[in-house]
Amino acid sequence: MANLRWKILTVLAAFVIFTGVGVYPILADRFGLPAPAWLKAKQLKLGLDLKGGVHLVLQVQTEDALRFESERQMDLLREELQRQGINVSGVKLIDSTHFTVEGVPAEKDAEFRNVSTEFQTNFDRSPGAGGAYTFTMRPNIAVTLREEAVTNARQTIERRVNELGVAEPTIAQQGTNNDQILVQLPGETDVAHAKGIIQSTGRLELKLVEQGPAASKEELVPGGVVPSGMEIVSGAAEAGGGTSYYMVKRVPVVSGVDLKNARPTPDENNRPAVSFTLSNDAGRRFGTFTGANIGRLLAIVLDGRIQSAPRIDGRITTDGRIYGSFTPQEAQDLALILRSGALLTGMSYLEEQTIGPSLGADAIRSGIIASLVGLLLVVAFMLVYYKLSGVNAVIALVFNLVILIGLMSYIGAVMTLPGIAGFVLTMGIGVDSNVLIFERIKEELEAQRGVRASINAGFSRVFWTLVDTHFAALISVAFLFNFGSGPIQGFAVTLFFGLISNLFTSIFVSKTLFEVALARRHQVATLSI
Amino acid sequence: MHIFKNTNYDFLRWRWHAIALSWAIIIIGGIMFARVGMPLGIEFAGGTAVVVEFEQPTTTEQVRGALDRALGGGGELVIQPFGNRAENRYLIRVPTVGAESGTALSSEAEKVEGALKQGGLGNFTRLQTQIVGPSVGKELRSKALLATVFSLAGLLAYIAFRFQFSFAVGAVVATVHDLLVTLAFLVIFQYDMSLNVIAAILTITGFSTNDTIVIFDRIRENMRSMRRDSLGHTINVAINQTLGRTIITSGTAFLTSIALFLFGGEVLHGFAFTMVVGILTGTYSSVFIAAAIISFWRGTAPTRAAAHAPASPAPQQPARKSKPQRKARAS
Secondary structure: OHHHHHHHHHHHHHHHHHHHHHHHHHHHHHHOOOOOHHHHHOOOEEOHHHHOEEEEEEEEOHHHHHHHHHHHHHHHHHHHHHHHOOOOOEEEEEEOOEEEEEOOOHHHHHHHHHHHHHHHHOEEEEEOOOOOEEEEEOHHHHHHHHHHHHHHHHHHHHHHHHHHOOOOOEEEEEOOOOOEEEEEEEOOOOHHHHHHHHHOOOOEEEEEEEEEEEOOHHHHOOOOOOOOOEEEEEEEOOOOOOEEEEEEEOOOOEEHHHEEEEEEEEOOOOOEEEEEEEOHHHHHHHHHHHHHOOOOEEEEEEOOEEEEOOEOOOOOOOEEEEOOOOOHHHHHHHHHHHHOOOOOOOEEEEEEEEEOHHHHHHHHHHHHHHHHHHHHHHHHHHHHHHHHHHHHHHHHHHHHHHHHHHHHHHHOOEEOHHHHHHHHHHHHHHHHHHHHHHHHHHHHHHOOOOHHHHHHHHHHHHHHHHHHHHHHHHHHHHHHHHHOOOHHHHHHHHHHHHHHHHHHHHHHHHHHHHHHHHHOOOOOOOOOO | OOOOOOOOOOHHHHHHHHHHHHHHHHHHHHHHHHHOOOOEOHHHHOEEEEEEEEOOOOOHHHHHHHHHHHHOOOOOOEEEEOOOHHHOEEEEEEOOOOOOOOHHHHHHHHHHHHHHHHOOOOOEEEEEEEEEOHHHHHHHHHHHHHHHHHHHHHHHHHHHHHOOHHHHHHHHHHHHHHHHHHHHHHHHOOOOEOHHHHHHHHHHHHHOHHHHHHHHHHHHHHHHHOOOOEHHHHHHHHHHHHHHHHHHHHHHHHHHHHHHHHHOOOOOHHHHHHHHHHHHHHHHHHHHHHHHHHHHHHOOOEOOOOOOOOOOOOOOOOOOOOOOOOOOOOO
16 A cells, blocks of 8 residues: 555645646736746746737848858958959959959969969859959858858847847747748737837948038949949938938948947937947047048948938047937937847848737637536536546546646746647547546456456556557657647647646556545445446 | 447448548549639738727628728638627738738738728727738648658558558558548638648647557457457457447547537637547548558458358457446445
């Protein structure tokens, strides 16, 4: 009987622990019962479909990252060639992974090869006719760049979402190429605002103005040819309406990565503006640069548009300010975006879903009703069909559900609407194990085996059948988890833990209950089954 | 209590009828699929779906009228009452997405909202918006197919490892049968192929084998104790012996699925329907198809000597003494 005592203790301990972790926090929350904070934090989490909120799937345009890299390397090579006095007729970007150098003079060919060798760590160089060379990005570099681009995007979005102050957001990579980003913001309802913050590129660059402002592009470059290393950028004109154009150096003096902080502060005229602080290193560089260029214009370029182009009045080191016609909200958002760093690539939306909290509440209500009806039907059937043994099965079933909720709460799994369906199905499928055991016991009883022997035989002979059926189901649940996202994974997780806990309750708990019921009786001739 | 006590049906004799019936359902489903097609849920088709709740009682026709006027009609517009009629909620689905990229993705939803405002249907609130780009569905389709194929392969391997290869073939054929019949019913009743329905189909892949495994277990047990009988007879006895539990286990799962179907709410409707059909066909195939496949695979010849044992007085395993079931209590 010592053996039985241990079994009872195990069963009771399991019940108390799982009730405490899973069921009690829910009840405490519902009815205002006392519960420690760490236990409250463990309360079963609700998915977005039940709680309401914003669900977004973004596609990271990893191609952008490749093009940036090719452009950067191309610019560096061009500058290097100029410095070395190698005059070529053209340096051109072909596509995101190729660029060409044309017209390398024959007498400088060896020198060119020598200079461009250092670019060959990332690019393959192949010669063409008439002193032309094509540089092709190495495939492994392209793969790394793509991965980095997605990671950067994910981390940037994470920082921005955290700054937005959404509780328990989900930000994860997904998709076949792992280049999609899932963003879930529970409780958020202003989709447009959230999307604006997430998707803004937020690329800040400070560039020296070579020429401008001018009213049109043609005024700046009469021949239509922009000198190499320069580019034309436009922005709203400072006085009056319209657009002004500037010719600026392509390579920025400082950019978003050099920022230490950014915050909304009003300017001298008390209009919203954003001030920023550079890192020490960039500040030193910026100080030297501004000291050397006093009196010239400095363009503040945000996402390819000039915000303003103030004159450099003196040496500036770490602090600057961005003016513009901002609303207070815009200034605040811009500061947030700058703080969280720039996105290196563009992004497009694949999916967007906003769920109002009222629909979620309705879903929970109908889920609870379906659960109760399902439970009632199963309990009624088991009691009618198996009499007192049915009570055993019902206790095991309740146990099963308590463990399921407890496990899910403990692991921090998320309950979704399909997850509720999984919960209801677990009731129907859970008692199946009891049915198989009971039917076997009946069979053994009919063969006049005696009650205790029949029960033992029932459990031991069905054990491997149960392992087989549970394992077969777990196989498909695993693939189901792998297939789905969000709500479907919630369903798979619910089924998974339902199956695991069912194996424990239908075999161990149910058997212990039989042993408890029979323990007091010496001569057992009959069994209510 | 017993629902099936000492039954002695010759299930294998009915296998051809069963196979013909299954094929008939699958073919009807196939014809429907070719003629009408399977309606795709928004996750697969892409598009925009909004759920709106009107303050005043509104009919589907009124909603359609307002949208037709503003959006220029088009048969692709789907308008369905959502949930309880009294709540005045409608699901409005537009197939096109405003743009593949950018913040413009939500433009179609704005258009619908604008059209409803102009339509003079009174105040309303947008409860839910779902926008799916066109490229999402394709990826989902291939993922769903792969998940199903991998599940089946896993099942084949596991049952072949635990039983014999012919058993594994039987179980997998029965499961494929369940999937096809379920799909046929979904097409016949024109349920939207949504993510939830796919989840239900994958669940059926895993759970419809439960009954099959129970029967297989008994066949294996009987093959040891009934060596002199033909395989067909052994199989029949096993199915009869487990018939009660096959019906009961499916019955409890069926009860909960029905509860989901009736009370689980709008979103789970397709899911619950799929589960109900899957459970019914799963039970049917466990009894009529799975074991029949084993007998096809191995031939119906007797496992040992004794030729066709008459199907009538089948010995029950374990042998039963005359006393009927007693009613008594354990405590």
